[in-house]
Amino acid sequence: MRKTGVSVRKTEPLPAENNARDRAGERRSLSLGRLPGLLGYTLRRAQLRVFQDFAASMDGEGLTPGQIGALLLIKANRGLSQSDLGVALGIDRSSVVPLIDRLQARDLVRRAAHASDRRAHALELSEAGEAALIRLLSRLEAHERRIAAHLSAGERRTLMDLLARVADG
Amino acid sequence: MRKTGVSVRKTEPLPAENNARDRAGERRSLSLGRLPGLLGYTLRRAQLRVFQDFAASMDGEGLTPGQIGALLLIKANRGLSQSDLGVALGIDRSSVVPLIDRLQARDLVRRAAHASDRRAHALELSEAGEAALIRLLSRLEAHERRIAAHLSAGERRTLMDLLARVADG
DNA sequence: TCAAATTGTTTGACTATCAAACAATAATCA
DNA sequence: TGATTATTGTTTGATAGTCAAACAATTTGA
Numbered sequence: 001m002r003k004t005g006v007s008v009r010k011t012e013p014l015p016a017e018n019n020a021r022d023r024a025g026e027r028r029s030l031s032l033g034r035l036p037g038l039l040g041y042t043l044r045r046a047q048l049r050v051f052q053d054f055a056a057s058m059d060g061e062g063l064t065p066g067q068i069g070a071l072l073l074i075k076a077n078r079g080l081s082q083s084d085l086g087v088a089l090g091i092d093r094s095s096v097v098p099l100i101d102r103l104q105a106r107d108l109v110r111r112a113a114h115a116s117d118r119r120a121h122a123l124e125l126s127e128a129g130e131a132a133l134i135r136l137l138s139r140l141e142a143h144e145r146r147i148a149a150h151l152s153a154g155e156r157r158t159l160m161d162l163l164a165r166v167a168d169g
Numbered sequence: 170m171r172k173t174g175v176s177v178r179k180t181e182p183l184p185a186e187n188n189a190r191d192r193a194g195e196r197r198s199l200s201l202g203r204l205p206g207l208l209g210y211t212l213r214r215a216q217l218r219v220f221q222d223f224a225a226s227m228d229g230e231g232l233t234p235g236q237i238g239a240l241l242l243i244k245a246n247r248g249l250s251q252s253d254l255g256v257a258l259g260i261d262r263s264s265v266v267p268l269i270d271r272l273q274a275r276d277l278v279r280r281a282a283h284a285s286d287r288r289a290h291a292l293e294l295s296e297a298g299e300a301a302l303i304r305l306l307s308r309l310e311a312h313e314r315r316i317a318a319h320l321s322a323g324e325r326r327t328l329m330d331l332l333a334r335v336a337d338g
Numbered sequence: 339t340c341a342a343a344t345t346g347t348t349t350g351a352c353t354a355t356c357a358a359a360c361a362a363t364a365a366t367c368a
Numbered sequence: 369t370g371a372t373t374a375t376t377g378t379t380t381g382a383t384a385g386t387c388a389a390a391c392a393a394t395t396t397g398a
């Protein structure tokens with residue numbers, strides 16, 4: 001059978017409404033309606049693209065985005081508690097448990113004794129964790145270069161500024 | 170007990186590495202390390218904020234973001250198949266089934282007979298679906314205004330352009 | 339005509355998430 | 369000090385979203 005597949009148009013004929021099939025069996029490209037004009041949609045599309053490149057980029061290290069985030073935050077805040085990590089990652093502290101479990105099982109992170117609170121764990125990178133982080137940062141830099149490949153330095157700065165203003169309200 | 174909580178700094182002291190607690194029990198704000206300088210991180214942060222506003226905005230209608238996307242695409246492509254919808258939404262066609270199930274159970278969408286392919290369903294909005302979409306579009310406009318509230322018209326255009334270039338590689 | 343592909347569906351697995359409860363521990367206050 | 373209240377990490381259970389594989393019905397292409 002012929003491989004057909006549906007393409008998705010980025011530019012829009014007007015009005016943005018049509019039939020997906022005009023004649024018997026003849027398939028046209030899909031319209032996205034008003035979606036392309038929406039900031040929310042464009043933002044989601046860019047984020048999806050970047051996330052996919054990120055995930056693929058870190059795939060070689062066998063680490064998920066959440067695990068990478070944890071490693072970066074532990075590096076920047078040696079000794080933080082699991083609860084604090086949850087706040088920083090925006091996830092529940094009960095979700096931190098299996099996350100750290102996996103990193104600890106791979107000997108990348110230690111649950112050290114906390115100096116002043118016997119309930120808490122002080123999270124630290126192991127030597128292997130430090131080494132993994134170095135490899136990871138180099139991948140991260142390559143990733144950043146790729147996603148901004150079509151932007152000038154000034155455009156990148158502008159984009160960062162505008163995004164930060166959207167993010168911070 | 171006093172409510173403590175951890176704050177998350179947006180600007181960074183250098184170098185971006187410190188102890189989460191300096192003295193016994195004294196908690197400092199968390200460092201984000203190199204994260205704030207990354208385009209990927211800033212993009213994710215903005216997208217998260219926008220997504221939360223979007224979800225809250227559509228909450229009153231009792232519809233999830235995925236369902237909204239489906240309604241918009243069906244409106245713009247009356248009669249499209251479930252497989253095509255899956256491609257447009259970026260999800261597997263087996264995931265389209267429960268999505269349409271719910272919309273059909275609420276009488277917003279019909280699985281009509283397909284004119285030329287007896288395997289396929291031609292998706293259509295019901296009258297109630299059309300009405301819901303109108304309310305939805307008005308919420309969507311309000312949402313778009315909110316998320317761009319801190320941008321001028323020109324800045325919004327610039328942001329859209331830069332994001333599209335990131336998204337399309 | 340007949341083999342290969344596609345459609346919608348079901349089933350099963352997997353991940354990520356939260357909420358609620360728990361014991362151990364810490365902090366606050368009377 | 370002693371009692372109450374809060375927090376920490378954990379376990380358990382629920383929910384949601386996703387995919388892969390298989391299936392019958394149907395369509396397509398050779």
